[in-house]
């Protein structure tokens with residue numbers, strides 16, 4: 001049916017980021033054991049406590065079972081064939097952009113992320129992570145003036161060990177789950193951000209993750225800490241080349257918000273999703289969690305998930321502080337043979353805590369799209385409230401959409417509201433819009449855009465444009 | 481302006497014939513009314529003229545401004561000035577009326593080499609049109625047809641017609657569901673939009689609409705065919721006698737329903 005064809009041109013458009021960059025890599029043994037873990041730590045010149053952290057995690061991981069409770073089927077990664085560390089050769093201590101490998105610089109240019117500060121969108125600082133290694137962080141000095149630390153996690157381990165030691169693993173413990181444990185053992189790099197007390201971070205912070213090396217897994221680690229009365233908005237973008245083989249991406253992101261602090265974390269995930277037949281693509285197995293430690297703190301996750309062959313991802317918020325707020329806004333688009341099992345967990349511990357979940361799943365082609373969410377209200381969480389809305393949209397007849405909400409309330413004053421809908425982009429809807437003059441593509445774009453509106457408007461402006469491009473959607477007018 | 485010749489139509493892929501040789505000619509500036517019992521094929525005819533992909537033309541032709549439009553997509557027909565007010569307007573959640581209409585207006589304008597309007601200009605333009613059908617401006621910011629009452633949906637269709645200014649408007653049971661005052665307002669609006677260069681086809685079950693909008697021609701469809709045509713007095717006759725006396729005409733050519 002032509003409706004499906006139009007969608008293919010829209011969502012299934014040729015993957016534009018599928019190119020490979022020619023760089024020389026450092027040699028590193030394949031497979032994993034304690035020596036490999038030590039070697040990673042050694043390569044990074046890490047202090048003893050960090051090496052210990054890794055080893056402990058590794059020992060836990062060895063004893064853990066790979067999970068399989070989710071709604072996805074795939075061939076499990078061969079952990080003994082993977083390469084757990086991949087760094088471009090000639091990676092000097094970078095003091096200026098001129099020292100970045102020109103090929104890698106060009107890669108970021110091609111991705112539309114120039115690293116030259118003057119060329120960048122005003123107000124966005126970027127940390128570029130290429131394979132496992134942070135390549136360059138922009139606007140460092142300007143941020144330092146405001147007291148904000150924004151650097152790679154490797155650098156933070158060297159320069160701010162007391163902060164890393166205090167917070168790393170405090171939200172996602174090393175033994176939290178199979179992939180988090182693996183990440184804790186072998187994580188290679190990622191971003192670190194610390195916003196001190198009474199500080200509004202003067203610009204958007206962002207990290208662009210790029211997997212280039214075919215055989216490497218990518219294990220980044222992100223840690224964001226917002227002290228009392230601070231505010232930070234953080235963006236994350238991801239792309240990868242097209243390979244026939246699956247690649248593993250298992251990141252851990254931890255957020256900590258103290259009293260009155262607010263963290264807004266946005267993601268546009270566009271890893272390569274494999275071909276028509278489901279060959280290749282990224283396994284995106286990520287643990288993202290935020291802790292609202294302080295009273296009146298707020299953590300907000302916004303995600304636009306369009307890529308990856310298999311996505312398992314549940315950005316969550318632990319609402320510890322009284323009156324703290326957790327939000328989850330998600331659009332997950334699957335096409336071809338993609339499988340996404342994504343959602344959130346909101347754990348209410350403090351009094352008067354509030355959480356909002358808005359999830360929009362769009363499935364097309366032969367894909368499968370599941371929402372899985374858990375809302376838990378503990379005994380002491382008086383007057384906790386949750387509102388969840390999970391909508392699924394189906395395009396064509398061969399895709400699937402599922403909703404798995406779990407609710408657990410141990411406090412009678414808690415209020416939980418859950419709404420869910422499933423709709424199909426119908427021939428009649430498309431015909432109606434075409435009758436009004438819109439092309440079939442534009443009609444579908446408009447319908448999808450309308451469907452996702454509540455979520456897309458949560459993205460920061462700098463990302464909104466990219467998000468709309470990604471969905472093949474025209475921006476709605478600025479008037480009224 | 482529009483010439484429908486011996487039009488036979490089946491539901492795509494199912495072999496069920498719904499239109500069985502429709503003939504109809506509509507000239508520029510004319511108002512036509514099509515009446516007929518439930519299931520006689522009125523809406524199907526309107527949708528086929530607008531290019532609905534669910535139906536397949538197996539025989540005959542639709543000539544618009546001298547050329548066959550059978551090969552044109554629905555949006556191309558729309559660009560050529562065809563408008564269909566739906567019997568059951570479709571909901572598009574999350575897309576405001578305003579957004580849809582500006583996209584529609586500008587897409588059609590661009591296809592005709594006319595100037596597109598920026599959001600501010602469009603806002604001025606659209607406000608005039610609201611007045612024409614006495615529609616509350618709040619409807620501009622509401623999602624297309626979503627949660628609209630039956631009557632509001634119908635009024636909204638005519639509002640869209642006012643914005644897009646089509647050369648040929650097919651209005652499928654626009655009067656059904658409108659209260660007495662709304663019927664008068666919407667009918668006035670249609671009369672104001674009508675002029676010597678455009679044509680209107682009213683599909684209706686009720687003679688009353690034709691008191692407000694006086695047709696040049698009235699047609700009766702039964703069993704997938706136009707079985708009788710006449711002037712506006714035909715509508716009064718139908719009101720009085722019903723359709724029974726015409727049923728036999730549907731099978732006159734030896735082709736049973």
Ligand SMILES: Nc1ncnc2c1ncn2[C@@H]1O[C@H](COP(=O)(O)OP(=O)(O)OP(=O)(O)O)[C@@H](O)[C@H]1O
Pocket residue numbers: 491496498516517518519520521522523524525534567
């Ligand atoms: N897609 C379809 N599949 C099967 N039958 C169809 C389809 N579309 C229309 N029909 C049938 O064709 C006949 C004509 O339908 P149509 O909607 O054109 O009638 P109508 O004259 O507009 O009726 P009403 O006055 O009730 O609106 C009906 O019997 C209807 O059930």
Ligand SMILES: [Mg+2]
Pocket residue numbers: 522523524567652653
């Ligand atoms: Mg009808």
